[in-house]
Amino acid sequence: METKIIFLDIDGVLCFRKEIDQKCLENLKTIVDVTSTRIVLSSSWRFFPKSRAKVESSFKQIGIDPLLGWTSSRGKTRVDEIYHWLKDFDNKTIHEDIFITKWIAIDDMDLFKLDAKRMQDHFVMTMPLNGITEETIKEAIMLLS
Numbered sequence: 001m002e003t004k005i006i007f008l009d010i011d012g013v014l015c016f017r018k019e020i021d022q023k024c025l026e027n028l029k030t031i032v033d034v035t036s037t038r039i040v041l042s043s044s045w046r047f048f049p050k051s052r053a054k055v056e057s058s059f060k061q062i063g064i065d066p067l068l069g070w071t072s073s074r075g076k077t078r079v080d081e082i083y084h085w086l087k088d089f090d091n092k093t094i095h096e097d098i099f100i101t102k103w104i105a106i107d108d109m110d111l112f113k114l115d116a117k118r119m120q121d122h123f124v125m126t127m128p129l130n131g132i133t134e135e136t137i138k139e140a141i142m143l144l145s
């Protein structure tokens with residue numbers, strides 16, 4: 001099965017002051033619905049089962065598929081972590097029925113500035129106080145189409 005991936009940060013993207021924002025969640029749902037995308041967690045929330053559960057339950061509540069996974073902590077930067085995940089995923093027989101056609105990262109940290117070469121056409125940045133907006137939706141859909 002062909003699929004597309006969003007590497008999702010949480011704080012400043014979907015969440016402000018530890019609370020998941022309903023409007024940002026709805027906006028994420030729009031992106032996921034239009035592009036048939038699965039989510040991989042790249043946020044530091046991935047390290048904590050309780051935080052992952054909070055993300056999962058908000059996804060369930062709004063009708064987004066469960067997380068496809070989360071990045072490891074290998075590598076020096078978040079970009080490294082994303083590329084490690086993509087490489088490992090390719091080698092995993094458990095997911096042999098899934099073929100990744102496109103991917104982006106959504107983050108309020110400037111991953112493009114961090115690694116322009118590897119993030120070119122793969123990155124949508126949010127403003128930490130706004131999270132996923134109409135503008136984010138447009139950019140994400142454009143890159144995933």
Ligand SMILES: [Mg+2]
Pocket residue numbers: 009010011012013107108109
């Ligand atoms: Mg963040």
